[in-house]
Amino acid sequence: xxxxxxxxxxxxxxxxxxxxxQEFYAFNYGDTTxxxxxGVLDIKQDGQTSFSPINGIYMPREGDVVIGLVTxxxxxxxxxxxxxxxxxxxxxxxxxxxxQNSQAPEDPFRYLQxxxxxxxxxxxxxxxxxxxxxxxDKGLGKIVEGSVIIIHPTKVARVIxxxxxxxxxxxxxxxxxxxxxxxxxxxxxxxxxxxxxxAETAIETIESQAHTSGLTERIxxxxxxxRKIRGV
Amino acid sequence: MMARPxxxxxxxxxxxxxxxxxxxxxxxxxxxxxxxxxxxxxxEYGLTKVIAAIYGPRESQKSVSLPDRASLRVxxxxxxxxxxxxxxxxxxxxxxxxxxxxxxxxxxxVMTNYFPRTTxxxxxxxxxxxxxxxxVAATAASLALADxxxxxxxxxxxxxxxxxxxxxxxxxxxxxxxxxxxDMPIVAAPDLNxxxxxxxxxxxxxxxxxxxxxxAMNAITGIVNMEKETLKSSYQVENKEGDxxx
Numbered sequence: 001x002x003x004x005x006x007x008x009x010x011x012x013x014x015x016x017x018x019x020x021x022q023e024f025y026a027f028n029y030g031d032t033t034x035x036x037x038x039g040v041l042d043i044k045q046d047g048q049t050s051f052s053p054i055n056g057i058y059m060p061r062e063g064d065v066v067i068g069l070v071t072x073x074x075x076x077x078x079x080x081x082x083x084x085x086x087x088x089x090x091x092x093x094x095x096x097x098x099x100q101n102s103q104a105p106e107d108p109f110r111y112l113q114x115x116x117x118x119x120x121x122x123x124x125x126x127x128x129x130x131x132x133x134x135x136x137d138k139g140l141g142k143i144v145e146g147s148v149i150i151i152h153p154t155k156v157a158r159v160i161x162x163x164x165x166x167x168x169x170x171x172x173x174x175x176x177x178x179x180x181x182x183x184x185x186x187x188x189x190x191x192x193x194x195x196x197x198x199a200e201t202a203i204e205t206i207e208s209q210a211h212t213s214g215l216t217e218r219i220x221x222x223x224x225x226x227r228k229i230r231g232v
Numbered sequence: 233m234m235a236r237p238x239x240x241x242x243x244x245x246x247x248x249x250x251x252x253x254x255x256x257x258x259x260x261x262x263x264x265x266x267x268x269x270x271x272x273x274x275x276e277y278g279l280t281k282v283i284a285a286i287y288g289p290r291e292s293q294k295s296v297s298l299p300d301r302a303s304l305r306v307x308x309x310x311x312x313x314x315x316x317x318x319x320x321x322x323x324x325x326x327x328x329x330x331x332x333x334x335x336x337x338x339x340x341x342v343m344t345n346y347f348p349r350t351t352x353x354x355x356x357x358x359x360x361x362x363x364x365x366x367x368v369a370a371t372a373a374s375l376a377l378a379d380x381x382x383x384x385x386x387x388x389x390x391x392x393x394x395x396x397x398x399x400x401x402x403x404x405x406x407x408x409x410x411x412x413x414x415d416m417p418i419v420a421a422p423d424l425n426x427x428x429x430x431x432x433x434x435x436x437x438x439x440x441x442x443x444x445x446x447x448a449m450n451a452i453t454g455i456v457n458m459e460k461e462t463l464k465s466s467y468q469v470e471n472k473e474g475d476x477x478x
Contacts, residue, residue, distance in 0.1 A: 007463075007464045007467055007468070009378060009387060009459075009460045009463050009464065010378050010383070010384045010385070010386055010387055011384075011385065011386025011387050011421065011423035011424065012423070012460075024343065024346045024383045025383065027343070027383075027385065029385065029424060034385070034386070034423070036343055036383035036384055036385065037378070037381055037382075037383055037384075038378055038379075038381070038463055038467065053381065054381075054467055055271075055379065055380070055381035056381040057289065057347075057381055057382070059346075085288065085289040085290055085291065085302075085347055085350040086291065086349075086350070087291055127348050127349070128299075128348075154381070211467075
């Protein structure tokens, strides 16, 4: 289906978009709806309109699975940088899954140190208080292998691609495992260091060329060539 | 210090730098030139050059944190090398005042209510000064905010209208500002019909005042259109290896 895409800048009137509190890229002004950020307005043939900001800010939402970098800790919690204006909090109790009859270790901060990454879910956030994280769910917790690279949160959709086409390409061509968190942190797990470097470079390329066409094909070619050069 | 010219408008109706009364200085704009900042812009009106950098929204210190919106901090500063004689880098009374004036001109436009308890830092550094620095600073801040992805209600721009030898002239330079009869800087967002900074130094009659305002709004509309072009083209150039999906 063909569509009509154009770049809009703040203040421009955009039609067919309903502003919401969560997504602050559009707002009502008088009887018009205007954009508040630079983005691509996509008017499809069936009349549906979508707006994707080119640069923006990640705002935490309850239920989001994010990857955070431990930056400091308090008496009974860690503070994590989750690529958003707000620092996230992870409590010691939650990290060790402490229940009524159990106890956290005496030196909990030895188990999760500053500079390490954690995959966690946002348990609560209402802008009055900082986002609270939980690791008490399947697949969550400290990241112990592989590497994490951080991209701009608005580029996450491109790394995944339409119906997951881009991430599927990455998986099949490199044979690595990927986890793309909504806050722009990507966890890569590969068989060897060379493949990891290739995957990282590929993701950086996707980030810098996010709104160009034919990107999936170029990435596929790039990875295949790199693998030949490096002999992996 | 610059000498006072004998005439501000010559026989052919041209100003000291050869411009016509309603002619802007050549304007240059560039965005995204600083890596560490979330957004940045360099704007030149003739010889006046201003760079703006945006940081944030980021977690506030308790003392400046507001419960219902982001606090906006603006720092207007002139580099020691921006003027003919070395300017002491310590912020002067004038710079502190201009920081406040610029902050107040941004407050109605930046949608700070989405980011309570955070801080948005706007740094504007005058690299070279030749009159109209506050209006160039506003234009640079507008581009840098848009580049940072901070929601703003509209792009805005600034220009100063002055009066020299009884003639209203747009985008005045240093000499016209120093020895002219009036200086009226305006910052506005033409898309919203919103004026956010309006100052007048000197004397204008009521009619002149109205005319000067119209001249300024015309000029600002042109400047904001240039901002739009700059933003649109810079996000396409960024991807020159592939063609933008049309």
